[in-house]
Amino acid sequence: MDAAFLRLESEALERIALLELIACACVTDRYITTGVQDAEVSCETASRHRTSLTDRLPDGIRRVLGDARSPALARDLLGAGALRVFVDADALQRRCELIERQWRDQDLLRAFVERQASIPVIRRFFRTATRATITQLRAELNVAAPTKPRALSRSGMDQLFDAWARLKEIGDLRERYLALHEQCDGRWSLATLFAALDADAGDRHPSSSHQESDHVRHAT
Known part of the structure; x- marks a missing residue:
């Protein structure tokens, strides 16, 4: 056998x-x-x-x-x-590994929503996530949609890039951004962190709007 x-x-x-x-x-x-x-x-x-x-x-x-x-x-x-009853361990393992990846994606998606990532950012890293799913998760987690990304000070930007560089060993960008958010003690939403890391100095504009951004540039 x-x-x-x-x-x-x-x-x-x-x-x-x-x-x-x-x-x-x-x-x-x-x-x-x-x-x-x-x-x-x-x-x-x-x-x-x-x-x-x-x-x-x-x-x-x-x-x-x-x-x-x-x-x-x-x-x-x-x-x-x-x-006698047998189990195909190889087939079962492949299916379980797929399920684990799906569970991990679900956990990461919830973490992104909870830390106020914008819909465009979420859709970039979770391509199957629909607006309806994101809206439902926000309701379940009692999390408001993020405001438009904030413009950080020069010293804040320096601290942010230093912290990002220290996390370069994290291969999954989703996990890296979550780790960055934690290192920043949650001072800024994920929407702000994404925009700050990706935007050129001349492209950053502060805004007091409480509407969710229709477009957030993405870090690569």
């Missing part, structure tokens, strides 16, 4: 597998006995089982499991080790 397949030592699962096989074999037995054509069978589940499982079982197994006496043989079949 391939090492990628891990056996689940569970009599309960083995019993369930046996009952499933018996049910499939009984359906196939009735199908063969009555001579009903496949196109005339209305049970979608039964049709799926015939083509995907029982058709691949040897005739002897189908005859015994399809017999009305087969449920009484469960103890004997299980005791013989005929039913």
